[in-house]
Amino acid sequence: MTFTWKTPPWERHEDCTHMAVTLVHTGAGQITFSATSLRGDDATEALADFLMMNPGARATASMPGLVAVVVRRGIDVMWMAQPPIETSLSDSGEWTLAVHGVDEADVTAFSPDQIQDLLTQLLAAYPSA
Structure with missing residues (x-):
């Protein structure tokens, strides 16, 4: 992932x-959800805003139980309260996600590796942030 903004x-x-x-x-197949609103021109910028401004997001990025961060364009408080995201664990141990009721172009799911990669890039570019 790369970021090309003039102003973060x-x-x-x-x-x-x-x-x-x-x-x-x-554990035991249970998934917890936590939602927040963000700024950005696209999903990567919104994820950067999350990682740099959300208390605890940097720790979450390296959490062993992290499945994904799903970023959606637009603000919908009902969606935030009960996101229509379905998860399942494959036989190979990979998590799969399905997001219902939204245009696929408006939703981006970031894997733990993608999140960690972006965080590493952000901390190198903005060490005092």
Whole structure:
């Protein structure tokens, strides 16, 4: 992943444009969801805003139970309260996600590896943030 902004999303004075739902496996097949609103022109910028401004997001990025962070364009409080995301675990141990009721172009799911990669890039570029 790369970022090409002139002003990082966390330094912008604008309304939130995206939502992020963090999915964490808590054991016994149970998944917890946590939602937040974010700024950014696209899903990668919104994920960067999440990683740099959300308390605990940096720790979440390396959490062993992290399944994904799903970023959706637009703000919908009902979606944030009960995201229509279905998870399942394959026989090979891979998590699969299905997001219902939204246009696929408006939703991006980031894997733990993608999240960690972006966080590493962000911390190298913005060490004091």
